[in-house]
Amino acid sequence: MSFLEVTAQLAKGFITTLQIFGITLIGALPLGLLITFGSMSKIKPIKWIFKVFVWIIRGTPLMLQIILVFYGPGLLGWDLKIDRLPAVIVAFIINYACYFSEIYRGGIESIPKGQYEAGQVLGMTKSQIFFKVVLFQVIKRIVPPMGNEIITLVKDTSLARVISVIELVKSAQDIISQKSLIWPLFYVGAFYLLFSGLLTILLNLAEKKLNYYQG
Amino acid sequence: MAFLEINGIYKNFGKTEVLKGISFGMEKGEVLAIIGSSGSGKTTLLRCLNFLETPDSGNISINGETLFDAAEPPASDKDIRRKRLHFGLVFQSFNLFPQYTVLKNVSLAPELLRIKGQKLSKAEKNRVLKEIDENSRALLNTVGLSEKMFSYPCELSGGQQQRVAIARALALSPDILCFDEPTSALDPELTGEVLRVIRELKTTDRTMIVVTHEMNFARGVADKVIFMADGVIEEYGTPDEVFGNPKSEKTRSFLEKSLENP
Numbered sequence: 001m002s003f004l005e006v007t008a009q010l011a012k013g014f015i016t017t018l019q020i021f022g023i024t025l026i027g028a029l030p031l032g033l034l035i036t037f038g039s040m041s042k043i044k045p046i047k048w049i050f051k052v053f054v055w056i057i058r059g060t061p062l063m064l065q066i067i068l069v070f071y072g073p074g075l076l077g078w079d080l081k082i083d084r085l086p087a088v089i090v091a092f093i094i095n096y097a098c099y100f101s102e103i104y105r106g107g108i109e110s111i112p113k114g115q116y117e118a119g120q121v122l123g124m125t126k127s128q129i130f131f132k133v134v135l136f137q138v139i140k141r142i143v144p145p146m147g148n149e150i151i152t153l154v155k156d157t158s159l160a161r162v163i164s165v166i167e168l169v170k171s172a173q174d175i176i177s178q179k180s181l182i183w184p185l186f187y188v189g190a191f192y193l194l195f196s197g198l199l200t201i202l203l204n205l206a207e208k209k210l211n212y213y214q215g
Numbered sequence: 216m217a218f219l220e221i222n223g224i225y226k227n228f229g230k231t232e233v234l235k236g237i238s239f240g241m242e243k244g245e246v247l248a249i250i251g252s253s254g255s256g257k258t259t260l261l262r263c264l265n266f267l268e269t270p271d272s273g274n275i276s277i278n279g280e281t282l283f284d285a286a287e288p289p290a291s292d293k294d295i296r297r298k299r300l301h302f303g304l305v306f307q308s309f310n311l312f313p314q315y316t317v318l319k320n321v322s323l324a325p326e327l328l329r330i331k332g333q334k335l336s337k338a339e340k341n342r343v344l345k346e347i348d349e350n351s352r353a354l355l356n357t358v359g360l361s362e363k364m365f366s367y368p369c370e371l372s373g374g375q376q377q378r379v380a381i382a383r384a385l386a387l388s389p390d391i392l393c394f395d396e397p398t399s400a401l402d403p404e405l406t407g408e409v410l411r412v413i414r415e416l417k418t419t420d421r422t423m424i425v426v427t428h429e430m431n432f433a434r435g436v437a438d439k440v441i442f443m444a445d446g447v448i449e450e451y452g453t454p455d456e457v458f459g460n461p462k463s464e465k466t467r468s469f470l471e472k473s474l475e476n477p
Contacts, residue, residue, distance in 0.1 A: 114310035121265050121304040122324035122387060123296045128331070132323065136314045213313050214369040 001179045010184065013171025014191055020089060020157040020167065025150070027093035032100030040105060057098040063159050066091040070163045088160040096153060103145045107138040140210040147203040154196050168192070216279065218243040218422070219391060224273035226259055233259045234270070235446040241439065243390075244420040248427055248437035248454075252469060255443040257426045261393050264424070266299040277301050277390060303384035307396040309376045311368040311383070318364045321351040321383045328387070347386075354382040358412050374405030378412055392416070394425040410436075430473050434458050442466045 038050035057065070070087035073080035082090075111134050119129035161170035172188040175181055217240025226234040233256045241247050249257045262268040264275065266283075274284040282298045283290075290298065311320050325347045330340060355361050358378040368376055377397055384392055394413065398406035410432050416423065417436055427433055433440055433454065440457040442450040442465075450457055450466045461467045 112310075114306060114308055115312070117267055118306065118310035118312070120267065121299060121302070122383070123300050123328055124324060125292070125296065128327050132327065133312055140314070213367040 006184050010171055013166055013168040017157045017168045020160055023089050024092040024096055028096035028100055031097035033104055035097055035101035036104040054098045057095055062095050063162050065095055066162055084163050084165045088165050099149055103142050107142040110141055111137055143207050151196050217241055218278060220276045222274050224270045226270050233446055243422055245438045246417050246423045246436055247439045248425050248433035249441045250433055251443035256446040257443050258395055261395050261426055265302050265304045266295050300387055301390045303389035303392045305380050305384050305394045305397050307399050309380045311376055311379055313368050316365050317379050318351055320379055321354055321386050322347050325386050354385050358382045373401045374408045377409045381412055391422045396426050
C-alpha cells in the first residue's frame, strides 16, 4: 500500500473526525448556554436538576456515554434504531455542552456586579444588559478556556471508534490489521497536529482581536 | 412640598439596620452633600433612590409623583425602569463599559431607550441617532473629553473615566444626578478634575446629591449638607451651619477627625 493510498484512506477517516468535531461544536455551544441558564436559575429545583445532570455527565467517561446512547435504547427494549455516527454525535454534544456550560458560568459570574448596576441605572432591560453589556465581556474572558476544550475535542473524537465509527484512528487501525503496516498509526498523529495547530492559530487570532481593550 | 421628598426610609440587610428612618426634602437646583463615616448608610441611601436597593418602609416622591412607597405592592420592572430615570448615578468605581469607546459609553443607553422597541421609520431613526450622537459629543465636551471620544476606557486615567461616567449619566437628562463617593477610587492628584466638573454642573443649576469624603468640596459647593451617623440623619443644614457650628457631638467629633486626616 503506497503512501498516497494510505493518505487517501486516512483522509476518509479524517472527514468523519471533522464531522464529529464540527457538528458537536455547532450543537454544544448553544446547548451549553441553555444549561448555564438552567444551572444559574433562581428557581431551586430547576437549578438542582441541571447541577445534578452536569455532575453525572462530567463525572462519567465520555466513552461510556457513547456506548449508552448507542446500545441503551435497545437494552431498554425501545424500538429505536439509531445509527452509529448520530449516536456518537449526540453523546458528544451532551458531554461538551456540560463542560461549556461551566465555562460560560465562570465567565458570567466573573463580570463585576457594577456592570449590571451601571446598565440598570441607565434604564436598560435585563436582556439588554446581558446582550449589550455583559455577553461580549464574557466571550473575551472565556476564549482561552474554550480554546482548551475545543483542542481536547479534536482528540476526543477518536473515542468514536468504541462503537466502530471509522474516524481517523480507527481507519489507521484498519490499515494496520489488514495490511500489516505499522507506520500509518504515527502518520495519523500528523493529521491531529496539523488540525489542532490550525485551530490554535485561529484561537490566538480571536484572542488578539478581542484584546483591543483591557478589563 | 419639596421637589424631592423622602419620608421615613428604613432598610435592613438581614439583622443589620442600615437606614433607620431617613426623611428630608430638597429643592430643584440644589446641591446636597451627604457626609459621614463609612457604614453610616450614605451609599445605601443613594442606592435606594436609584432602585438598586428596595427600602423596607418609607416613601420617595419627586415633583409630586410617588416613585416608591413601601406600603404599595412592588412596581413592575417596566415601571421601575421608567421611574429610576428621574435619577442618574455616578459610581465610585466608574463602571464604564470596557468594550465600547468613550462616545459609545455615553450614547448606548439613549440609543437603546429611544430606538429599541419603538416603531420608527428609517428617516426618523437616523434623525434620532444623529441627535443622540450630537448630544453625546456635546456632553463629552462639557466634561472636557472631546479628544478622547474614540478611546477605550482602559486607555484613560481614573479621573478621565469618572468624567466619562458623569457624561454617561447626564445623557439621559436625569432630574437629579447622584454621585456615590465619586473621587474615592482616584489618586489624590486626579480628584481635582472630577470635582471641577461637578462644580461646573452646579453653575448650570443642576440638582445633585453628592456622597463624599471631600469636606472642603462639600463645604464650598453644597447648598445643604447632611451628616449621617448609624443610619440616621444626625445633622442637616447649610454648610456654614454644619461645618461652622455643628449642634451634635457626633458631627463635631467626625469633623475633627476628618480634618486631622484630610
